[in-house]
């Protein structure tokens with residue numbers, strides 16, 4: 513258990529990829545702060561906490577909108593009083609409006625920047641004083657480097673996060689490692705469930721690995737980046753997509 517005695521905050525961990533990351537870090541020994549945004553997902557967040565308890569880990573469920581400076585301040589002050597430190601921050605929470613660029617209104621742009629970009633800067637600012645050493649992992653997607661329909665705004669935010677990842681990696685070194693995990697379309701998530709089955713089948717056909725990415729594929733790479741084995745990996749965005757971005761024509 514390489515993450516024993518570590519404390520990890522995974523933003524947006526009530527479901528989907530964040531849940532898988534929380535459980536994988538827990539399996540490796542870390543105590544976990546589970547964050548979610550809505551009252552209606554409290555039960556899902558509590559269910560993740562229950563699974564962590566079965567693994568013998570401590571956990572804390574905190575409802576906070578990561579785009580809201582007050583919520584973020586309160587979340588970190590609760591982490592400080594409950595655990596007294598933080599070793600791992602996974603910036604996973606995301607939310608967007610999926611439309612062609614010209615159909616996006618000002619409020620949509622603000623939402624995408626606030627939840628996906630500003631939130632990360634807020635969380636890192638509050639996390640660093642609690643971290644003497646450790647790792648920060650930002651979750652991005654292939655939209656940072658590829659055109660995806662209706663994904664222009666979130667794709668731009670993800671590209672900016674990868675750029676910030678490089679800057680933070682230098683500015684927080686040597687004690688804190690900062691990297692990103694850039695996922696291809698991930699099965700068993702809200703996003704993939706919105707997709708028609710035939711579209712998913714086309715993705716599988718174009719994926720050299722022969723299947724779609726699953727939440728745990730992302731979680732295992734995040735856990736590796738949080739481990740001491742990743743000491744010399746800094747500022748990188750590791751693509752976990754089964755090879756689809758290689759663009760092989762089949």
Ligand SMILES: NC(=O)c1ccc[n+]([C@@H]2O[C@H](COP(=O)([O-])OP(=O)(O)OC[C@H]3O[C@@H](n4cnc5c(N)ncnc54)[C@H](OP(=O)(O)O)[C@@H]3O)[C@@H](O)[C@H]2O)c1
Nearest residue numbers: 524526528529548549550553577578606653695698701703
């Ligand atoms: N799904 C994919 O195919 C895919 C592919 C590549 C990368 N990614 C990236 O992986 C990450 C997770 O994606 P996912 O598909 O697992 O997401 P998801 O199923 O939509 O879950 C989003 C999580 O983020 C939380 N959240 C949303 N807005 C928040 C806010 N303002 N403050 C705090 N928490 C907030 C949600 O909380 P509530 O439950 O309370 O709403 C939920 O826990 C994202 O960064 C996404 O861009 C996803």
